[in-house]
Amino acid sequence: MPLFLPHFNIQKFNTLAVPAVANYFVSVQSDEDLREAIAFAKAEQLPLLVLGGGSNIVLRSDFPGLVLHMKTRGIDLVEESDEFVWLKVAAGENWHELVEYSLDNGFYGLENLSLIPGSVGAAPIQNIGAYGVELKDVFAELSALNIQSGLMVTFTNESCQFGYRDSIFKQSLKDQYIITSVTLKLRKVPELNLEYPALRAALIDIPEGEITAEQVSAAVIAIRQSKLPDPVQIPNVGSFFKNPIIPIGQFEHLKSSYPTIVSYPIDAQQVKLAAGWLIDQAGWRGREVNGVKVHQDQALVLTNPGKLEGKLILQLADSVVASVQEKFGVVLEMEPRVYP
Ligand code: EPU
Numbered sequence: 001m002p003l004f005l006p007h008f009n010i011q012k013f014n015t016l017a018v019p020a021v022a023n024y025f026v027s028v029q030s031d032e033d034l035r036e037a038i039a040f041a042k043a044e045q046l047p048l049l050v051l052g053g054g055s056n057i058v059l060r061s062d063f064p065g066l067v068l069h070m071k072t073r074g075i076d077l078v079e080e081s082d083e084f085v086w087l088k089v090a091a092g093e094n095w096h097e098l099v100e101y102s103l104d105n106g107f108y109g110l111e112n113l114s115l116i117p118g119s120v121g122a123a124p125i126q127n128i129g130a131y132g133v134e135l136k137d138v139f140a141e142l143s144a145l146n147i148q149s150g151l152m153v154t155f156t157n158e159s160c161q162f163g164y165r166d167s168i169f170k171q172s173l174k175d176q177y178i179i180t181s182v183t184l185k186l187r188k189v190p191e192l193n194l195e196y197p198a199l200r201a202a203l204i205d206i207p208e209g210e211i212t213a214e215q216v217s218a219a220v221i222a223i224r225q226s227k228l229p230d231p232v233q234i235p236n237v238g239s240f241f242k243n244p245i246i247p248i249g250q251f252e253h254l255k256s257s258y259p260t261i262v263s264y265p266i267d268a269q270q271v272k273l274a275a276g277w278l279i280d281q282a283g284w285r286g287r288e289v290n291g292v293k294v295h296q297d298q299a300l301v302l303t304n305p306g307k308l309e310g311k312l313i314l315q316l317a318d319s320v321v322a323s324v325q326e327k328f329g330v331v332l333e334m335e336p337r338v339y340p
Contacts, residue, residue, distance in 0.1 A: 014054035017235035052119025091121025276300035
């Protein structure tokens with residue numbers, strides 16, 4: 001039986017370092033622990049909050065329920081072909097440690113996703129992505145427990161309905177499943193993705209044919225460290241807003257007023273804008289309100305240096321959204337999930 005710790009402060013379990021008390025906290029080390037935790041929550045009629053690395057969540061206030069900290073471990077090679085390996089990874093594994101493990105073992109495809117904070121089980125929920133690669137590009141399937149029925153279900157790449165920072169687990173199936181493992185399909189011979197201009201620029205001294213996956217990983221780590229604050233030193237959850245996707249007509253109109261607007265093409269109808277640029281241009285970069293801040297080096301990141309309450313961060317986020325909407329007519333959507 002796992003230990004159910006009452007009246008537990010989860011400040012150390014969310015990277016924004018928000019102080020919030022959960023009615024109960026339990027560390028889940030096995031599928032058996034998970035089933036017992038769900039049974040406990042049902043018996044006590046407690047809502048559940050599943051935490052991996054706690055790096056994509058904002059706690060609005062105390063959590064009136066049971067927090068499950070996923071700590072299951074294990075990386076298993078479950079299938080192999082001439083070209084690929086399939087790694088089944090327990091939800092509680094740390095994402096970046098998995099990236100390092102894959103490179104150490106000659107399995108490729110995760111190098112652009114180096115240094116993303118958080119756990120493996122959380123990665124599919126928002127389809128983590130960076131430097132031209134998204135989880136969906138290497139994802140084979142996942143196992144998840146249906147909280148209501150207790151059945152273990154397999155989700156294929158298609159059934160996860162992955163989108164930009166999105167999946168079915170943020171939409172119609174929100175809070176209905178607990179992801180227990182993720183199976184990735186990785187290459188035995190690297191096929192590097194150097195599309196992202198800043199990444200190619202960082203590797204400009206090496207001829208394209210000689211670049212290794214390890215060098216890509218090192219370059220991604222260096223770029224991330226140069227603009228994203230380390231959550232251990234300055235509490236944050238990475239990008240606080242999604243890059244908004246707008247109709248091309250609206251984009252052309254904006255571009256005529258703001259010729260330097262930063263955008264990425266999507267298709268013939270839509271364009272993605274750099275939210276960081278919009279927030280910066282609206283005058284927010286480096287600003288502090290009630291002790292919480294818009295990061296000086298990257299306006300897309302909100303930080304909580306004083307380890308203050310989540311509602312202050314959400315208030316700052318609301319002000320940023322309102323001001324970007326007023327200036328550009330674009331509504332920013334938050335990237336992290338908010339609980340309770
Ligand atoms: N910019 C500014 N001012 C700022 C911030 C950015 O002018 O304060 C400009 C930059 O100069 C650049 C553009 O905005 O031209 C975009 O900035 P950046 O290249 O830093 O990347 P991003 O679009 O802000 C996205 C992801 C990151 C991911 C990087 C690399 C989102 C919401 N964010 O950031 O993901 O690492 O691309 O692929 O899609 C995360 O999700 O937590 C995250 C860090």
